Amino acid sequence: MTEKSDKQGKLWELxxxxxxxxxxxxxxxxxxxxxxxFPQISQEPDKARAVGQVWQALGFTHLYSTVWFRLSLGLLxxxxxxxxxxxxxxxxxxxxxxxxPESAAGVPRxxxxxxxAAVPVLRQAxxxxxxxxxxxxxxxxxxxxxxxxxxxxxxxxxxxxxxxLSFVVLLVGALLGxxxxxxxxxxxxxxxxxxxxxxxxxxxxxxxxxxxxxxSAEDRFLPNGERDNWYTDLSILxxxxxxxxxxxxxxxxFTYRGITFYQASFANGARFTADIKGQxxxxxxxxxxxxxxxxxxxxxxxxxxxxxxxxxxxxxxxxVYKGQGxxxxxxxxxxxxxxxxxxxxYQLTFxxxxxxxxxxxxxxxxVWVIWLGxxxxxxxxxxxxxxxxxxVSGVLEMRSAGQGKLILGLATGKSGGSRHAxxxxxxxxxxxxLTSEMATEEExx
Amino acid sequence: MNSGLTNLETSMFYLTIMAYxxxxxxxxxxxxxxxxxxxxFATLLAIVGLAGNTTAVVLRTIIAGRPPLSNGYEFIxxxxxxxxxxxxxAEFRYRIKPLGAFVAPLPxxxxxxxxxxMGPEERVAQAxxxxxxxxxxTFHVITAILSYGAFAVSFGLGMMYLLKSHYGGGxxxxxxxxxxxxxxLDELAYKMVGFAFPFLTLCIITGxxxxxxxxxxxxxxxxxxxxxxxxxxxxxxxxxxxxxxxxKGKRAAWMAVFGFVAVLFTFFGVNYFLPGLHSYAQI
Numbered sequence: 001m002t003e004k005s006d007k008q009g010k011l012w013e014l015x016x017x018x019x020x021x022x023x024x025x026x027x028x029x030x031x032x033x034x035x036x037x038f039p040q041i042s043q044e045p046d047k048a049r050a051v052g053q054v055w056q057a058l059g060f061t062h063l064y065s066t067v068w069f070r071l072s073l074g075l076l077x078x079x080x081x082x083x084x085x086x087x088x089x090x091x092x093x094x095x096x097x098x099x100x101p102e103s104a105a106g107v108p109r110x111x112x113x114x115x116x117a118a119v120p121v122l123r124q125a126x127x128x129x130x131x132x133x134x135x136x137x138x139x140x141x142x143x144x145x146x147x148x149x150x151x152x153x154x155x156x157x158x159x160x161x162x163x164x165l166s167f168v169v170l171l172v173g174a175l176l177g178x179x180x181x182x183x184x185x186x187x188x189x190x191x192x193x194x195x196x197x198x199x200x201x202x203x204x205x206x207x208x209x210x211x212x213x214x215x216s217a218e219d220r221f222l223p224n225g226e227r228d229n230w231y232t233d234l235s236i237l238x239x240x241x242x243x244x245x246x247x248x249x250x251x252x253x254f255t256y257r258g259i260t261f262y263q264a265s266f267a268n269g270a271r272f273t274a275d276i277k278g279q280x281x282x283x284x285x286x287x288x289x290x291x292x293x294x295x296x297x298x299x300x301x302x303x304x305x306x307x308x309x310x311x312x313x314x315x316x317x318x319x320v321y322k323g324q325g326x327x328x329x330x331x332x333x334x335x336x337x338x339x340x341x342x343x344x345x346y347q348l349t350f351x352x353x354x355x356x357x358x359x360x361x362x363x364x365x366x367v368w369v370i371w372l373g374x375x376x377x378x379x380x381x382x383x384x385x386x387x388x389x390x391x392v393s394g395v396l397e398m399r400s401a402g403q404g405k406l407i408l409g410l411a412t413g414k415s416g417g418s419r420h421a422x423x424x425x426x427x428x429x430x431x432x433x434l435t436s437e438m439a440t441e442e443e444x445x
Numbered sequence: 446m447n448s449g450l451t452n453l454e455t456s457m458f459y460l461t462i463m464a465y466x467x468x469x470x471x472x473x474x475x476x477x478x479x480x481x482x483x484x485x486f487a488t489l490l491a492i493v494g495l496a497g498n499t500t501a502v503v504l505r506t507i508i509a510g511r512p513p514l515s516n517g518y519e520f521i522x523x524x525x526x527x528x529x530x531x532x533x534x535a536e537f538r539y540r541i542k543p544l545g546a547f548v549a550p551l552p553x554x555x556x557x558x559x560x561x562x563m564g565p566e567e568r569v570a571q572a573x574x575x576x577x578x579x580x581x582x583t584f585h586v587i588t589a590i591l592s593y594g595a596f597a598v599s600f601g602l603g604m605m606y607l608l609k610s611h612y613g614g615g616x617x618x619x620x621x622x623x624x625x626x627x628x629x630l631d632e633l634a635y636k637m638v639g640f641a642f643p644f645l646t647l648c649i650i651t652g653x654x655x656x657x658x659x660x661x662x663x664x665x666x667x668x669x670x671x672x673x674x675x676x677x678x679x680x681x682x683x684x685x686x687x688x689x690x691x692x693k694g695k696r697a698a699w700m701a702v703f704g705f706v707a708v709l710f711t712f713f714g715v716n717y718f719l720p721g722l723h724s725y726a727q728i
Contacts, residue, residue, distance in 0.1 A: 018689055022682060029678040036668040036715070043667065064666045174664075183661070226572035250575035251658050262661040263575075360661045370663055374650045381643040 015082040024076040031072070035063035077171045080164040087161060095157045100140040100147035104395045108409035111420060113427040117434050119146075119404035121441075122396055125433045126406070133426055135392060149393040152422075156387040163380030169373035176366030182206050187291070187358045188214045189269055189284035193237065196259070199361055206363075208257060211237040215245075217357035219266050230266040232357040248359075258363050265358030270304050270316045275347040283348075286356050289319075298345050299323045305331075307353065314353040390422055406430075450508050451569075457501035458522070462556040464494030465529070469553050472545035479623060484542055491533060491549065498526045498552075509570035514586035515577055518568040521559055523586070524712075525552035527594030531637075535598055539633060543624050547601035581655030588648035595641035596680075596701075596708050602634035603701030610695055631693050634701050642680050649673055672711040679704045 014020060038060045039047035048061040059066040093099075101107050115122065123146055130137050135150030182204025188194050193213045197206055215233040222228045229249040236244040236256050246254040253262045267290050272283040276295055283293045289303040301321040308315045313335070320330040320342055332340045334350035342348050394408030410423040471487035474480075502523055505513035513519040532548045535541060559568065609624045624630070652670065653663040664670060683700040686692035692700075 018685065022685055025678050025682060029675045032666075032671045033675055035666065036671050040666065042665070227575065229575040229578060251579045251655075253658060253661065260661060262659070264660070362661045367657065367663065370653070374653070377646060378643065378650065381646055385639045385643055 012082065015079050016086045017079075018083065021076065021079045021083065024072055024079060027072055028069075028076065031063060031069055034060070038063070040064070073171060077168045080167055084161050084164050091157050091161060095151075095154050098138050098149045098151055098391070100138055100149045101393050101395055102142075102147070103145070104397065104407050106147075107393055107395055107407050108411045110409070110412055111423055112407065112409040113423075115406045115408075115427075115431060115434065116399075116403065117406070117438070118402055119396065119398055120402075121434060121437055122404050122406045125430050125437070126394070126396070126408075129429050129433055130392070130426070133429065135390070135426075144398050146396040146398075147394070148396075149391065151392075152390040153387045154389055156383050156389040159380050159382075159384030159387065161380075162376055163384060166373045166376035166380055169376055170370060173366040173369030173373055176369055177364040178203070178366075180204075181362065181364040181366065183364075184361045185264065185358065186212075186361065187265070187267070187286070187356050188212075189271070189354045189356050190214050190216045191354070192284065196361070204363075208259060210243075210257075212261070212359075213237055213242075214357055217266065217355040219268075219355065230263050230357065232263055232359065234261065234359075258365065260362050260364075262360040262362070263357065264360040267356040267358070268307055269354045269356045270307060270314070271351040271354045272302075273349045273351055274302075274342075275349070276345070284354055284356070285318075290356070292321075295342070295346050298343075300329075300343055300345060302342065302348070309353075314350075316350055318348070392423065392426060447508060450504055454501050454504040454508065457497045457504065458556075458559075461494050461497035461501060461525075462553065462560065464490050464497055465525070465549065465553040465556060468494055468545070469549035472542075472549045476543055476546040476623060487545055487549075488533075488536065488542070491529060491545065494552070495526065495529045495533060498522065498529065502526055505570060511573070512583045512586070513570075514582060515573045516567070516571060518559055518563055519570075520586065520712075521555050523590050524593055525555050527590035528552050528555075528597040529594075531591070531594035531598050532601075535633070535637070539629075541625055541629075541633065544598070544601050544605065547604050548598055551597050551601075576659045579655050579658060581651055581658065585648060585651040585655055588644045588651060592641040592644035592648055593708055593712070595637045595644070596705050599634045599637035599641070599701045600705035602630050602637065603698040603705075606630045606634065606698035607695065607702070610698075627694065631697060634698065635687060638680055638683060638701065638704070642677075642684065645673070645677055645680065649677060669711065669715045672707070672715050676704065676707040676711050679707050 038051060038055065041048040041062045042065075048056070051061050055061060059068070063069055117125075126148060127137065127139075130148075130150040134152045136152070136154060137148055137150045139146065139148040182201060184199040184201040184206065186194050186199040191214065193211050195211045196208055199206070213235045215235055216231075217233075218231045220228040220231055229251075231247055231249045233247045234245070234254070235242045244256050248254045248261055248263050250263045253260050255261075268287040269290070270285050270287070272285065272293075274281045274283050274293065274295060276297075281296075283302070285291060285293060285302070285304040287304055287307045289305060291303075293302045294300065295302070299322060303319050303321070304316050305319045306317040315333060315335045317331070317333050318340075319328040321327075322329045322343075330343060334340055334348075336350055336352050339347055339349045391411040392408055393411065394406060397405045397407070399405060408427070410420075468487050468490035471483055471490055475484040475487050502513055505519060505522070509515075509519075514523060528548065529552050532544065535544060605624050606627060609630070610627060649670075652673070656665070656670075657663040679700070683692075683697065683704060686700070687697055
């Protein structure tokens with residue numbers, strides 16, 4: 001039992017050490033840096049696959065999703081939690097139950113001041129001046145002395161705990177997103193209806209069941225010829241009924257039932273009708289071979305190699321490939337309304353131009369946790385750096401004949417004494433008050 | 446009218462670079478010979494440069510109809526503004542003129558880089574892609590400038606510290622005797638990092654919010670994001686080492702220098718060597 005608790009103690013000690021935290025941060029930074037020199041699957045899949053097999057097997061092309069990297073993030077958050085738990089009670093005491101010094105020896109030495117005057121005058125000066133200057137005062141009457149501790153910006157004590165825990169909140173947000181969310185993409189032409197279940201999924205699973213209709217897609221330009229933005233007017237259909245409609249553009253997404261649609265890309269395209277033995281099939285193809293059409297029952301693949309002109313006088317150049325062949329077996333040009341025979345298998349009519357819109361689709365229930373974590377991180381840092389606590393403690397020693405000596409000192413952290421000015425101001429105000437009070441007393445006498 | 450404004454902006458750019466160059470020379474001469482009037486000229490020239498820089502930034506905003514933060518030229522121009530503004534604040538607030546000899550070369554070199562490496566077509570106000578059309582861009586880059594500016598100043602302080610502690614009060618200590626006490630330098634560098642660190646954090650967060658609007662991902666391990674995180678970790682290490690282990694002096698000075706090298710790599714190196722979402726920021 002003792003051995004067990006001894007082991008537990010050692011483990012606790014290990015995880016509460018800041019050295020471990022800093023070492024983990026160092027490892028994370030180092031690994032993250034390596035990841036920027038190797039193409040990552042998530043960003044450049046083609047380049048990443050071209051990297052040597054050994055590197056790929058070792059995880060260099062998907063470093064940020066390797067078990068090791070995630071483990072180090074997990075260990076770091078464990079370390080932060082243990083550290084915060086361990087420091088909690090100390091910070092709580094310091095903030096809410098500060099203890100006045102026991103004697104003059106307990107007053108900080110580095111930045112100190114001493115003032116001598118009559119005991120009641122000194123005491124009153126401290127009791128009036130310090131709260132007026134924002135110090136929250138805790139006092140204690142002791143034998144032959146009166147001691148106090150005053151604190152300004154006491155919430156600053158919580159800065160580091162809040163900052164450290166915010167990292168854990170961020171990690172929880174990221175975990176929630178990857179466990180319960182999904183990420184997908186689809187490209188569709190104006191007029192198409194895409195069931196949400198059928199989009200390309202990169203990560204996660206779609207459980208919702210509604211459809212998206214692309215009413216229109218537009219590549220809009222400003223009068224000066226610069227691109228304004230890409231716009232997509234889309235409708236949400238539940239059992240064929242429109243339940244929502246919105247025009248989105250880059251930087252202006254739309255959310256429906258927790259699923260957000262982001263405008264990601266745009267392509268021009270062409271509308272055709274393929275007539276296969278009397279059966280008419282509408283075909284939408286993107287410019288420059290963005291997608292293909294395989295006529296049912298054939299191994300013929302049709303693409304649009306190039307397009308020209310506006311909707312009125314549009315013309316397309318199409319190519320037909322057969323099976324695995326890398327050279328087209330047929331090439332042709334069509335203007336609106338023109339028809340071509342494709343390898344004797346079907347008739348192709350060019351109906352006009354259209355627009356394709358590429359949408360990123362995402363559900364991330366963790367994103368609000370991420371913003372909460374970010375807010376906590378900022379609050380924590382603000383408290384740490386712009387609201388650091390000022391603690392002045394002191395002792396009023398009673399001497400003979402009602403005279404007293406006030407010794408007060410400013411607590412400085414390891415960062416050094418950057419708060420001199422505040423302390424000097426406090427001592428200055430105390431002295432001023434004493435002088436004016438003594439003057440008043442003299443006048444009264 | 447636009448071409449008139451553009452010409453004025455170009456003139457302001459050259460005025461700024463001249464003023465920063467002369468200011469740097471004057472800071473150096475003052476550092477070597479300590480003639481008060483030269484020092485006053487150095488500060489005056491830095492102020493003139495900052496005024497020119499401000500005018501150029503304002504004119505670009507008017508010409509482009511948006512904040513001037515969308516390409517390499519615009520960002521460097523604004524980055525220099527941040528460095529000089531934070532520096533002049535430090536000079537007046539902490540009466541630390543020798544710092545000018547170490548910080549003034551930074552804006553001059555950055556602007557000289559524009560003159561040498563960027564053709565006129567890279568400097569004009571260009572059309573921006575849809576992804577950059579966001580208010581978050583403004584917040585994102587302003588926070589970057591403030592934090593980078595303060596990190597640049599802490600770099601200058603770190604260099605001064607290392608120089609002074611290396612030469613100490615020896616024979617060559619004439620110039621270094623002009624450098625304030627080591628303790629003062631160390632404390633100021635810490636103050637600068639303490640000011641800049643929350644802004645760097647805010648910069649990363651505003652970037653994440655913006656990315657979430659534009660691409661639907663708040664973090665994608667894009668090289669620029671990753672390097673900003675690495676820079677953040679380096680400064681977080683600096684702060685921990687200082688606050689918890691009392692790391693001061695040489696070690697802290699080296700970390701301030703090293704941290705700024707990471708800042709520069711995040712800014713320049715990533716655009717040059719590593720591709721990613723920020724590739725539009727090609728410079």
